[in-house]
Amino acid sequence: MNKKKILKIGIVMDPIQLIKIEKDSSFAILLEAQKRNHQIHYMEINDLYLKKNHAYAKTRLIKIQKKINDHFSFIQEQNISLNQLDVILMRKDPPFNMEFIYATYILERAEKSGVLIINKPQSLRDCNEKIFASLFYKFIPDTLVTRNISQIYNFWEKHKDIIIKPLDNMGGSSIFRIKEDDVNFLVIAEIMTNYEKKYCMVQNYLPSVKYGDKRILIINGQVIPWCVARIPKKGETRANIAAGGIAQVKTLNKKDWEISNYLSPILKEKGLIFVGLDIIGDKLTEINITSPTCICEIELNTNISITGMLIDYIENQIY
Template structure:
């Protein structure tokens, strides 16, 4: 088995000039790949295209370094057939919209030609990050997916304290808490459903969020034993770091392991190699599969290298 082969690693991501390298998981993964002398082919969504049924992209070689104001350099721009690559990391952030879906069709053509795509394009389409969690009924809070305001109203009256959120966003964007007797119920419901034209997810509010909304990372069905507990700031419902939450590193507890181990075979079967589970208390709330984050926070506080584990998996899969 030749462990010295230089791999051609493609990555599809949002514009790299907009990232914050101290906490960007894609940057951490690329640093590890570069450390091992693999070639990195950088792509954005508008670089992907199909021609005569074959997948192509405009790519640029990228070199990166941990320098805040000078952290990347592009060289050698070229259009290539994606089947020249060994692996493609699809790391485009939500919103999960039709443009994202179209990109997965292109990546699926590359996959069919023998390229390893992480995560699997078909599963990126099939497993909406909000709705996917709902198939694991034994672990989720009381949950409703609807665009019918009367159904949301009945759910609210039954549970009294609820969370309502869109199906296609990230980072705590457009998440509302509606408490008992909230006079804003109707306007929030109308806004979130676009007057019953758009589906949203409604869940019971989980008071244990004050102890942290935990992000549990998994690689090929194996949970990382440390997680990031995102603590909401005072007076805030959302625990997301992007919404002002603070991060605490914690060991997985018994329930965390139970949830992760239960989901493991399903994730592996669907080719969901790098995944982030969101757990509040003992409840699974979301399964992040598009561009899971929190690598940097865990690596900074532990002796675990998650990015190294992911590259190990890629090398083992391709060298096999």
């Protein structure tokens, strides 16, 4: 039997020295890739550049280990044409800003030269994690995307209890709940819209969040049958783990499967290979495509290897 090729796997991520390795999904993916003896090229977003219409990056070969405060070492640094790599994982966390978009343009040049990019750069640009979910209106809460404070006020008057959040952030950052008769309505609306200069998303509050904001993972159209339900801590609206939410691993219910099975072929067609759906109660709230998390929590509590499924997909595409 022929020996499998050692792949050159690139990853664009936030500074690796700052991650929490016990729950970082990018780190878990890299551990699986390293276990299979693939070569890992580490990059941050400012390492990417274009030169004479070709995509390049300063990369560092990296070795990693599950040891807190001593989890990585750089072996070698070099500037390379990105078409020397077999695959690049784009795992840069939001904010989803113009710098992120510029990076996708560079990665798209590499993609056109034959490099597999996960997730597809065009779809990273097209499918804003908040607005993309609004396409599937039969599954989402009542939703308004606007920068007009009067429209937000009317929405609040209708629902009495709403959530307002930015379109470009993550981890529960800058998410506000506005209850009925909240005297802070105007100042929150002014801040969130930057005095009607910035779009935001407004949704009716879902009381079922107390049972968990579920993160469901999909790999190449295949739905993982376990999810992470993020339970808000007492007195907190946000369920995100980054905001102090408690993670519970659960099996998918009937509605979870309905939503996931409906979306999975659409995501696959768009080249969105690794995706996280956020579901509260029976409502889809977000579609995470930039750097989905919760691999570690699921793998720790089940016998499913999500990282194995992702690296299997990559190997099957390259070999």
